[in-house]
Every structure is written in structure tokens, then in C-alpha cells.
Amino acid sequence: MFLLALSAPALSQTVDSQGAKQLSDDLSRYVGKQAIDKGILKVSLEGGAYKILFDFKALAASFPDQKLLKFDFAPYALMVKPRSDGSWDVSMDFSQSASFEFNGPEGLQSTQFSIKDGKGSGVYDPNLAAFTSGTSSMAGMTMTSKDAKQHMEASAGAGIATVAATKSATGGVDFTTSQKVSSFVEAINFDDPESGLKFPVTVRSPELSVEASGKGVQTKPLLDLLAFAVANEDEATLKANQAQLKSLLFAALPLWQRIDGTYGFKDFAVESPVGNFGATQLSTVFGSDGVAQNGTITYGIKASGLTVPTQLLPSWSVGLLPTDVDLNFGGANIDLDSMAKKAIEAFDLNKNPPLSAEFGQQLKADFMAKSPKVVLGHSTVKNKDTEIALEGEMTFPGEKPEGSVTVDVAGFDKLVEGLQEAAKSEPEVSQYVPVALMAKGFGKTLPDGRLEWIVNAKADGSVTVNGVMLKPADPAVDDGDGDDDSGDDSGGAGAKLNP
Structure with missing residues (x-):
């Protein structure tokens, strides 16, 4: 937020009181003049640079509904200095020791946190409105939070983060960022006096x-857009300037071309009263196109070296548990571009609602007409003997789901053998054996020995497996609107029974 003040090129300007005032004026464009007047943000000269101070206490005091009982939070400060190329050198010490208490819906809530030896620096380019380079680090952090039903303690060791950005060939900014934190621990103790639930959980990585x-x-x-929102806070001004708002919204499209990210834990462990869960590697991946005519969204969960408390499971099932999971799903053919542009063009802030219900229904119909898909990307679930692979998609013709999924299994015979062996000592397992054998009968054996099932479910309710009809189409529904106007209510759909 501080860096909004650096929206104007530095252009080798001299660091002086006039420059400090200019920075303050630039900053007010994005945060409002009141933030400057109330001392929430301050710009001053210090050691040949500008100091931009953010005062959290002043911010808290500006809230009309004061439920804070305690608020100890040291101000944060950025040191910024103009460079000869028009960009800015930025540095910051974000070490902190803070605490606050307030009355929440569950009664008194309190939080304390600290960041040890937190430092950051980088180069900010106002022409890109982004850091072209930057690094930050900390020696460690702790956090404690408590309310009537839950007590949480979290800590982490040393951490480092980097960021870099360049001008994109397609317009806008391309960026990369990474962060690593060591020795992460979070302990949550659920203790609900009303229900009697007591359940401590600790997560480690x-x-x-x-x-x-x-x-x-x-x-x-x-x-x-942010500057427009600040300049048009009251409703009357916003309505009067909605033409400018529409122009700015169009200019911001498509927001971004693509954003991707991963979030991962090494040697992830969960300790609980029912036992310990773990994974040598646990990660999630996500990705999203911007507002596009043919956009995609992807999401994935990947875990390897999975372990669960086996005392919770029947002994025969332990060997069937997966040790590695890679699940990928998302959406495709997502036309947000047409929706956004039509909505921006059509909305009128002088009407209530700004977009009519009829327009919303038409927008939905147009969106569905582009055949958006729910996609199951190539996914696998496996253990030492068996690997299951899945892939498929679903569409909604006529607003009814229609989809197909391909399932490949390697080691299916091993799975059946395991069930048959378990059935000798566990009679209840015997009920699963014929089901597995029937499934094998529907399967197609591939050249490498894997079994494959291609399942197609049509909008008419029919289901086929490898081309064999498993379920026929649903019977046509008689809506009772035939050509017989005799008024005879003795039968047919919707007939009334006379007692």
C-alpha cells in the first residue's frame, strides 16, 4: 500500500521538503486525504531519503465502532529514495511485537504476534507499478490467538522471499515471486464448554x-480504479461519474493473462488424539486465466508418502490405502470476457438494481451457450501394488450434465487377490469380491496389461461403459399437455383422484 505513493517517476529529484509534500499528495490519491489528515500516513525526511510511516493505532482509532479493548502495534515505516532512472530504492524493517484484544461474537478474543529481524529491500518502478526486484527475510515469527472456544499457537523459523517483475510483451506486467519458511508449527486446541468438545491438533512442517x-x-x-474509488466515495459523485468508471473498468480488462502458483509442505505431519497423519510432500497448485473468451481454471492437490493412523481402519484395508495422490481438476471454455463487457456496458448506478434480473438471466444463458466444461485432468491414486488413473470432462447441454471419464488401473488383479485373501479371515470383505470381478468384466485390457473403463453419461440419463449400455435413457416425462381437451380427469399425468 505504501508504494502507491511512488506512482510518479523519481526522475533524479532532490530529496527535500517539497518532494515530501509531493509524495504525500500522490499518496492521498490512493488512500484518501483523511488518511493524511488523521496521521494514519505520514511522509517526512530522514537521512537523505523519504520516510513513509503507517500508524496502525491511528487507523484503529478512526473506526466508528470501537470494540477494541487493547491495541499495541508499532508503526511500520518505508524508507524510499529516488534513483536516476526514475525508479525508487525501497527498504523496510518490518520487525514487530504486537497484541490486541476485542469483544467478538464469542466474547473476549486476544491475539499476540511477533516478527524477529524482519527486513526487506527492492527497486520499485512506477511505470510498471511493480517491484522489478526485491528480497525480504526474517529470523522467525510467533503468533498466539485465543477466544472462548479455541486456543491457537503458531511459530516459524527463518524465512526468505523474493520478487521480480518486467514489462509484459502483451501489456501489463509479468512477475515471479517465491517464499520459503522453515520450522513451521501450528497447534490448535479446540475446547468448547457448551458441547464438551476437546480436540487438540498440531500441524508441523x-x-x-x-x-x-x-x-x-x-x-x-x-x-x-483504486484512485477513482477514493475520489468517488460518496454515492452521488459515483453515479455522476459512472461513465468514467466504465471506461476504467474496460481499460483494466483482462486483469491478467495468467496467474499460477504452488503452496507446499515438506514432511507434513498432523498430530491428533486419533493418531498421526503425514506426507513426505504435500502441495496444492492453482492457475487462472484472466477475463478471457476461452479461459481456463486449474487446481491440483499432490501428496506423496501418505500415512494415516491404521488403528482406525480394518486390518484388511491397510494394504489398499494410497501412498501417493495427484488430483487435478478445473474448468475450460469459460467466457468471462463477454460477460464482463456486457455487464460493464449495461449497468446503471441510477437504477435499483443496476442490472435487471432479466439481464442476469440472459447473461447466464449466453455463458452456458459457450459450453463451459468441468475438467478432471490426468489424475492418479496409487500404492505399491496398484495405480488408478482418471481423466474426463463434463458439459451442460440444456443445463443437464453430460460427461465422460476414462479410468485406467494397473495392478487390478493384485487388488482382487488382496480382497480374496482378506475374505478368508474377514467374512464381510467377501461382499466386495464379486463387485470387483464384475467391474473387471466391464473393463478393456490394454496392450500393457492395464484395465480401462470409458464411462459416458449422457444428458438423457443413459450410461455406457466401454460402449456397453449400463443404464438406458430416462423415460420421457409426460407433462399432461396433450391434445385431448375433453376435461376427463380420470387418468394421465397430473390427473386428479376423486375420493
Whole structure:
């Protein structure tokens, strides 16, 4: 937020009181003049640089509904200095020791946190509205939070983060960022006096990492939208200037071309009263196109070296548990571009609602007409004997789901043998054996020995497996609107029974 003040090129300006005032004026464009007047943000000269101070206590005092009982939070400060190329050198010490208490919906809530030896520096380019380079680090952090039903303690060791950005060939900014934190621990103790629930859970990982990248992020147009929002806070001004708002919204599209990221834990462990869960590697991945005519969204969960408390499971099932999971799903053919442009063009803030219900229904119909898909990307679930692979998609013709999924299994015979062996000592397992054999009968054996099932479910309700009809189409529904106008209510759909 501080860096909004650096929206104007430095252009080798002299660091002086006039420059400090200019920075303050630039900052007020994005945060409002009141933030400057109330001392929430201050710009001053210090050691040949500008100091931009953010006062959290002044911010808290400005809230009309004061439920804070305690608020100890030291101000944060940025040191910024103009460079000869028009960019800014930025440095910051974000070490902190803070605490606050307030009356929440569950009664008194309190939080304390600290950051040890937190430092950051980088180069900010106002022409890109982004850091072209930057690094930050900390020696460690702690956090404690408590309310009537829950007590949480979290801590982490040393951490480091980097960021870099360049001008995108397609407009906007391309960026990459990464972060690693060591010795992450979070302990949550649920203690609900009303229900009697007491359940402590501790999550651990020696390394937490985050990676993200973006293409064509529209940083400058998004800043222009923020400035417009600040300048048009009251309803009357906003309505009067909605033509400008529409122009700025169009300019900000598509928001970004693509954003991707991963969030991962090494040697992830969960300790609980029912036993310990773990994974040598646990990660999530996500990705999203911007506002596009044919956009995609992807999401994935990947875990390897999975372990669960086996005392919770029947002994025969332990060998069937997966040790590695890679699940990928998302959406495709997502036309947000047409929706956004039509909505921006049509909305009228002088009407209530700004967009009519009829327009919303038409927008939905147009969106569905582009055949958006729910996609199951190539996914696998496996253990030492068996690997299951899945892939498929679903569409909604006529607003009814229609989809197909391909399932490949390697080691299916091993799975059946395991069930048959378990059935000798566990009679209840015997009920699963014929089901597995029937499934094998529907399967197609591939050249490498894997079994494959291609399942197609049509909008008419029919289901086929490898071309064999498993379920026929649903019977046509008689709506009772035939040509017989005799008035005879003795039968047919919708007939009334006379007692």
C-alpha cells in the first residue's frame, strides 16, 4: 500500500521538503486525504531519503465502532529514495511485537504476534507499478490467538522471499515471486464448554514454500480504479461519474493473462488424539486465466508418502490405502470476457438494481451457450501394488450434465487377490469380491496389461461403459399437455383422484 505513493517517476529529484509534500499528495490519491489528515500516513525526511510511516493505532482509532479493548502495534515505516532512472530504492524493517484484544461474537478474543529481524529491500518502478526486484527475510515469527472456544499457537523459523517483475510483451506486467519458511508449527486446541468438545491438533512442517507467477497483470489500470474509488466515495459523485468508471473498468480488462502458483509442505505431519497423519510432500497448485473468451481454471492437490493412523481402519484395508495422490481438476471454455463487457456496458448506478434480473438471466444463458466444461485432468491414486488413473470432462447441454471419464488401473488383479485373501479371515470383505470381478468384466485390457473403463453419461440419463449400455435413457416425462381437451380427469399425468 505504501508504494502507491511512488506512482510518479523519481526522475533524479532532490530529496527535500517539497518532494515530501509531493509524495504525500500522490499518496492521498490512493488512500484518501483523511488518511493524511488523521496521521494514519505520514511522509517526512530522514537521512537523505523519504520516510513513509503507517500508524496502525491511528487507523484503529478512526473506526466508528470501537470494540477494541487493547491495541499495541508499532508503526511500520518505508524508507524510499529516488534513483536516476526514475525508479525508487525501497527498504523496510518490518520487525514487530504486537497484541490486541476485542469483544467478538464469542466474547473476549486476544491475539499476540511477533516478527524477529524482519527486513526487506527492492527497486520499485512506477511505470510498471511493480517491484522489478526485491528480497525480504526474517529470523522467525510467533503468533498466539485465543477466544472462548479455541486456543491457537503458531511459530516459524527463518524465512526468505523474493520478487521480480518486467514489462509484459502483451501489456501489463509479468512477475515471479517465491517464499520459503522453515520450522513451521501450528497447534490448535479446540475446547468448547457448551458441547464438551476437546480436540487438540498440531500441524508441523520443516519447510513451507510458496511460488507464484503472473503474465500480463494490469497493475497501472488497477491503480487507476483504486484512485477513482477514493475520489468517488460518496454515492452521488459515483453515479455522476459512472461513465468514467466504465471506461476504467474496460481499460483494466483482462486483469491478467495468467496467474499460477504452488503452496507446499515438506514432511507434513498432523498430530491428533486419533493418531498421526503425514506426507513426505504435500502441495496444492492453482492457475487462472484472466477475463478471457476461452479461459481456463486449474487446481491440483499432490501428496506423496501418505500415512494415516491404521488403528482406525480394518486390518484388511491397510494394504489398499494410497501412498501417493495427484488430483487435478478445473474448468475450460469459460467466457468471462463477454460477460464482463456486457455487464460493464449495461449497468446503471441510477437504477435499483443496476442490472435487471432479466439481464442476469440472459447473461447466464449466453455463458452456458459457450459450453463451459468441468475438467478432471490426468489424475492418479496409487500404492505399491496398484495405480488408478482418471481423466474426463463434463458439459451442460440444456443445463443437464453430460460427461465422460476414462479410468485406467494397473495392478487390478493384485487388488482382487488382496480382497480374496482378506475374505478368508474377514467374512464381510467377501461382499466386495464379486463387485470387483464384475467391474473387471466391464473393463478393456490394454496392450500393457492395464484395465480401462470409458464411462459416458449422457444428458438423457443413459450410461455406457466401454460402449456397453449400463443404464438406458430416462423415460420421457409426460407433462399432461396433450391434445385431448375433453376435461376427463380420470387418468394421465397430473390427473386428479376423486375420493
